[in-house]
Amino acid sequence: MVTLPPNPWQRLLLAKPVVDVCIIGSGAGGGPIAYELSRAGKKVVVLEKGEYYKRSDFSKDEIAYTKRSIITPSRSKEFHTILQEGQEYPTTHTHWNFWNGNIVGGSSNFMSGFFHRLHPDDFRLYSKFGAIEGANIVDWAIDYSDLAPYYDTVERIVGVSGVYQNAPFEPPRQHPHFPYPPTQEHPIAHLIDSVAHTIGIQTLVTPRAILTHDTPMRNKCYYSNYCGSYGCSSGAKGSALEALLNPALQTGNLTIIPNAHVLKLHEQKGKVAYVSYIDKDLNLKRTLKAKVFVVAAQAIESARLLLNSTSSNFPNGLANNSGQVGKNLLFSGGGTLEGTLTQKQCDLKQLMVEGLFVNRVIKDFYAIDNQKGGIMELHLEHANPIRKAYKSIWHDNKLLWGEALYDRLYRRFNDEKRLTLEIFNDWLPHDGCYVTLDTKRHDCYGMPVAKVAIASHPHNEKIGNRLALEAMKFFKALGVTQIEGAITPNPPSNLQAGGCRFGNDPKSSVLNKECKSHEVDNLYITDGSFMPTGGSLPYTFSIYANSFRVAQHLKAIL
Amino acid sequence: MKRRVFLLATLVLLGVKSFGSGLPNHRVLVATLEHLFPTTSRFAGAKALGFWGYLQFVMRHPSFSSEDVHFVFEGAKRLADEYPLFLIYAPPQKEMVLRRFEETLEGQEWLSRLLYYGLEAMLGDPIYGGNTKMQGWRNFGHTPPKPMAKTPFGKACG
Numbered sequence: 030m031v032t033l034p035p036n037p038w039q040r041l042l043l044a045k046p047v048v049d050v051c052i053i054g055s056g057a058g059g060g061p062i063a064y065e066l067s068r069a070g071k072k073v074v075v076l077e078k079g080e081y082y083k084r085s086d087f088s089k090d091e092i093a094y095t096k097r098s099i100i101t102p103s104r105s106k107e108f109h110t111i112l113q114e115g116q117e118y119p120t121t122h123t124h125w126n127f128w129n130g131n132i133v134g135g136s137s138n139f140m141s142g143f144f145h146r147l148h149p150d151d152f153r154l155y156s157k158f159g160a161i162e163g164a165n166i167v168d169w170a171i172d173y174s175d176l177a178p179y180y181d182t183v184e185r186i187v188g189v190s191g192v193y194q195n196a197p198f199e200p201p202r203q204h205p206h207f208p209y210p211p212t213q214e215h216p217i218a219h220l221i222d223s224v225a226h227t228i229g230i231q232t233l234v235t236p237r238a239i240l241t242h243d244t245p246m247r248n249k250c251y252y253s254n255y256c257g258s259y260g261c262s263s264g265a266k267g268s269a270l271e272a273l274l275n276p277a278l279q280t281g282n283l284t285i286i287p288n289a290h291v292l293k294l295h296e297q298k299g300k301v302a303y304v305s306y307i308d309k310d311l312n313l314k315r316t317l318k319a320k321v322f323v324v325a326a327q328a329i330e331s332a333r334l335l336l337n338s339t340s341s342n343f344p345n346g347l348a349n350n351s352g353q354v355g356k357n358l359l360f361s362g363g364g365t366l367e368g369t370l371t372q373k374q375c376d377l378k379q380l381m382v383e384g385l386f387v388n389r390v391i392k393d394f395y396a397i398d399n400q401k402g403g404i405m406e407l408h409l410e411h412a413n414p415i416r417k418a419y420k421s422i423w424h425d426n427k428l429l430w431g432e433a434l435y436d437r438l439y440r441r442f443n444d445e446k447r448l449t450l451e452i453f454n455d456w457l458p459h460d461g462c463y464v465t466l467d468t469k470r471h472d473c474y475g476m477p478v479a480k481v482a483i484a485s486h487p488h489n490e491k492i493g494n495r496l497a498l499e500a501m502k503f504f505k506a507l508g509v510t511q512i513e514g515a516i517t518p519n520p521p522s523n524l525q526a527g528g529c530r531f532g533n534d535p536k537s538s539v540l541n542k543e544c545k546s547h548e549v550d551n552l553y554i555t556d557g558s559f560m561p562t563g564g565s566l567p568y569t570f571s572i573y574a575n576s577f578r579v580a581q582h583l584k585a586i587l
Numbered sequence: 588m589k590r591r592v593f594l595l596a597t598l599v600l601l602g603v604k605s606f607g608s609g610l611p612n613h614r615v616l617v618a619t620l621e622h623l624f625p626t627t628s629r630f631a632g633a634k635a636l637g638f639w640g641y642l643q644f645v646m647r648h649p650s651f652s653s654e655d656v657h658f659v660f661e662g663a664k665r666l667a668d669e670y671p672l673f674l675i676y677a678p679p680q681k682e683m684v685l686r687r688f689e690e691t692l693e694g695q696e697w698l699s700r701l702l703y704y705g706l707e708a709m710l711g712d713p714i715y716g717g718n719t720k721m722q723g724w725r726n727f728g729h730t731p732p733k734p735m736a737k738t739p740f741g742k743a744c745g
Contacts, residue, residue, distance in 0.1 A: 086742040089732030092711040097650035099741040255732055262734050383730060414710040414729050422702050428689060430623040430702060431682075435630045435726070442727035 048072045048284075049587055051304055051319035053291050053334065056135020057572040058325030058556030060269030064186070065580035067282035071587055074317060075274070076289040076306055078102075078326075079131035082138070084271070087260030091415050095258050100139070101128035106473035109329065112482040119470060119478075127329055127481065127522045133287055134270025136327070136523060137569060141257035142238035142266055143406055144189045144570040146180050146200045148395060149173035151564035154455070158401050164457040164486050165357055167561050170531050170542035173200060179574035184208050184236075187267035187573060188244070191236030198395035199233070209241045212250060212386045215409060216379035217370065217448070221389050224507045230499075235388040235406065238267030238570070247271055252384035254412040269573075289315075292476060294322060294338040294347055300551045301347070307474055321583060325556040325576070328358060328525040332464040332558065333479035335529070346466075348529075348546040353539045355464035358481070359527035359563040360520030362489035363403060363452035366500055368509030371445045380446055383412065387448075394499055395565065403454030403496050403565035405503075410447045417441060448509055452496045452516065454565045457486040462520075464528050485518035493517075526557030526568050543582045544575070555579050612663035613639075616701075618674055619666065622681045623698070624705050631722040633705060641708035641717030648740060655700070662697030712736040 049071035052059040059075060067073045079100065093099050104120050109127045111118040120126060130136030150157045152169040160166060181203060183189065190209035193202060211234050225232045239250045247264035256266070264271045277283040288309035294301045295316075303318045324331045332355040336346035346354050370380055391405040410417065421441045422429050429437055456462075461484030466477040493516035504512055532538030535547035544559050546552040555576040557568045564571070617639050626632035633639075646656050666673060670684050688694035708717030710724065714736045718724065724731055 080742060082742055088712075088734045088736040088741075090712045090714075090736035090739075090741070091732075092645075092707060092715060093736065093739070093741045096707065097648075097740060099650060103649065251733075253733060254730070412729070412732065414724065414727070415706050418706045418710055418727075419703055422699065422706075428695065428698055428702060430685075430698075431625055432627060432630075434623075434702075435627065438727050442729055 047318040047320060048074045049319065050074070050321045050323060050583065051076065051317055052323045052325060053304065054135060054325035054327065054331075054556065055133045055274060055285065056130070056269050056325065056327070056556070057137045057569050058327075058554075058576050059323065060134070060137070060273035061573055061576035062323050062325070062555055062580050062583065063283055064273035064277045065577065066583060066587070067277040067280045069584045069587075070280075071282060071584075073277070073283045074319070075133075075283065075285045076291055076304070076317070077133045077135075077285060077287050078290045078309075079133065079287060081133045081285065081287040082260060082270075084260075084262060084264055087138075087262050089253060089255040089259055089262070089412075091255075091413055094139075094260070095413065096415065098126065098128070101126065101131050104128075107478070108470075108472065109478055110467040110470055110480040112480055113484070117467070117480070125522065127525070129327065129523045129525075133285055134268045134274060137268040138260045138266075138270060139258050140238070140266070140268075140567070140569055141408070142569075143390070143567050144183075144191075144236045144238045144267075145390070145404065145566045147173070147176070147564045147566060147571055148198055148200050150396070150401070151562065152176075154401060154562045158399075161457060161486075161488050164459045164488065166457060167530075167532065167537075169561060170533055170538075176571070176574050176578060177201070177203065179577040180570070182577045183570060183573045186577075187238055187272040188240045188247070189236050189238055189267070189570075190241045192234050194233050196231055196233055196392060198392045207236065212237055212239055212241055212388060213252065215385040215387050216382055217375060217409065217446075218387050218389055220375050221387065221407060221507065225391070225503060228502060228506045230391055230393055230503060232389045232391055232407075235386075235390045237386070237388060240265040240267070246275060252386075254384040256411060258411075290474060291326070291334060292337070292474060294324075294334065294552070296338065296340040296343055296347055296549060299342065299549060301549060319551075320587065321551045321553065323553045323555055323579075323583075324558075325554070327556055328528045328558045329464050329479050329481055331554055331556055332358075332528040333466065336464070336466050337476050343548070348539055348548045348552060350548055351536055351539065353530070353537065355528050356460075357458035357527045357530055357561065358462045358464055359458060359525070359557075359560060360456045360462075360483075360485075360522075361524040361563065361567070362454040362456045362485070362565070363493045363496070364514060364516040365452070366450045366497065366504065366512060366514035367447050368450075368504050368507075368512040369445050370448050370507075370509055374508045377444065381443065391503070394496055397492075397495060397499075400492065401455055401565065402492060403452060405496065405500055406451040406453065408449050408451070410449065414442070417447075448507075450500050450504065452493055452500060453567065454489065454492045454496060456520070456563055457488055458527060458530075458562060459484070459486045461486070483520050485520065490516055490518050524568060526560040526563045526572075529554050529558035530561040531559040532561060544579045553579060553583070612660060612667050614674055615667045616642075616659065616663040618681070619663065619685065619698075619701060620705055622678065622685065623702060624709065625678075630726045631719075633708070635719060636709055636723050637717050637719045638705055638708040641711070641715055642704060644716040644739075645707070650740060658697065658700065659704070662693070662700070665693070665697075712739075714739050
């Protein structure tokens with residue numbers, strides 16, 4: 030029987046003077062710790078600033094989930110200050126939004142679930158490819174063999190579907206087979222494969238954190254045609270909520286406190302003694318003691334929490350006597366190209382099949398011109414009728430309306446589809462991308478907000494543009510039309526890492542290789558903050574795997 | 588609460604007593620939407636799909652930008668000021684006026700914003716008051732999503 034999170038009044042009756050583990054944040058960084066430790070009999074509390082959504086609370090409501098900020102804080106109350114080219118831009122008044130899925134399970138609820146393993150070279154970027162001027166590239170404190178077993182764990186527990194194909198940049202696997210067969214494929218995938226083959230490019234099946242058969246607590250994918258940006262209504266998507274927190278609740282050892290906005294970690298004698306937070310349901314300030322504190326609030330907010338947690342021993346922020354907290358923030362380099370497919374490229378009936386995934390990735394350019402390159406992920410647009418329609422209102426710099434708009438929309442909905450090619454390449458760590466505090470601006474709880482410097486190293490664009498050249502060759506061979514998109518120096522706000530990098534030297538890193546603070550004995554960080562370099566892939570899979578790795582360490586010491 | 592106060596202040600500034608059909612220029616707004624999204628022999632438009640009801644509903648929600656509320660009504664006011672007879676014009680005259688209005692930067696921005704909210708009303712979940720009987724989706728053969736919304740604006744604000 031699942032123990033649901035306590036209601037606000039039950040929370041007042043919770044009398045646990047000291048729990049074993051307090052986790053701040055319930056997404057991909059926190060979920061594995063909660064899962065493993067609660068199953069090991071430890072008492073675990075997760076503090077999550079957002080609401081608890083049951084599976085049945087989710088819907089495919091395009092307005093709610095993609096057009097309004099219903100699953101992120103109101104930016105009039107909680108915001109960031111963006112620092113770009115010397116100017117400060119509070120996100121109260123810009124299009125920037127660096128919040129991502131602030132509900133139980135975090136942004137993993139809304140991911141697309143492209144689950145690629147980092148390549149062994151990603152752990153030794155400095156040794157393999159050398160220094161780049163102005164970039165703070167270092168090798169990781171662990172190598173691929175340290176993380177590989179935990180990729181296996183994630184594939185099994187979170188659930189990853191796919192098929193192994195031998196290719197130059199595929200990382201080695203202990204088990205060749207994925208625990209779940211690939212998702213059903215859209216007919217266009219075969220066209221993509223054959224066209225790629227004719228120009229000497231190899232396409233691979235994208236591993237997805239999507240179940241393709243039922244499990245006791247989750248149902249397989251039903252191909253709703255609304256996936257990324259939406260919570261999953263079958264439980265197939267491997268969110269931290271579905272895959273880890275719900276099973277962990279069954280142990281009776283896990284308590285999730287939603288709507289708990291953490292203010293500060295309080296240090297005494299070199300350890301975190303307790304955490305203070307606002308219980309938003311009760312509008313009360315509360316505290317919680319734990320033996321171990323695990324911070325997993327996403328890179329920007331994790332760094333901000335440490336910087337706000339000053340004490341006499343840590344006047345510059347918790348675990349920040351090295352001055353490294355917030356430094357070397359990472360996003361993802363690259364950009365997106367989109368093009369139109371019609372019956373000129375393939376059979377119309379097959380093209381207009383709905384819901385099925387393309388699931389193709391090109392990794393041939395993972396290294397290119399003796400430099401680290403990246404990947405190209407291919408996917409068809411989701412249903413999202415409002416987005417589809419709004420992108421069709423312009424013709425020759427004039428607005429379409431009336432019958433002309435209707436005719437255009439009818440064709441758009443019935444005769445064509447947009448194919449997206451998403452380029453991911455490394456966002457190099459450097460001194461111009463970091464998190465600090467904006468001491469002039471405070472959130473609705475009176476705490477300084479994060480100031481986020483978002484400069485991109487020029488090398489990011491250079492590699493992105495190099496990959497885009499290859500992408501354009503492929504798009505032309507495929508015959509897609511109306512190609513739009515660009516490689517951009519702007520950071521994708523949903524792909525955050527770094528800021529509290531791990532390493533062996535306490536002077537140049539915040540965490541040791543177990544992701545424990547060098548300076549504070551019972552403080553761990555398990556979201557993407559630990560990554561000194563990010564690889565050229567979406568981060569969630571590696572965050573999950575690393576968190577499972579840290580969980581093993583915590584089980585051994587608690 | 589603060590936003591509500593701001594919204595009311597905005598509407599008071601616009602000289603209105605309540606947020607509804609008593610708004611000045613709301614008829615200009617509605618007429619413009621009905622021109623941009625006419626009901627034709629093949630397609631249900633603004634009137635049939637309840638666009639005005641949709642706008643009234645979503646504009647009241649905290650997630651709707653107060654700047655947008657102001658912008659939408661300010662644009663209607665400007666159109667009414669520049670073309671006082673807009674409401675009584677026949678469709679060809681309205682078309683001419685709106686195309687002329689489009690030639691200014693502000694006019695084009697206002698019309699594109701109305702087109703955007705019109706498309707939300709036409710193609711969003713019917714729970715918000717538009718897309719009456721899912722006719723907006725049927726206009727273009729769009730398959731209704733599963734599951735559809737049980738409450739507007741997700742769980743949190745439903």
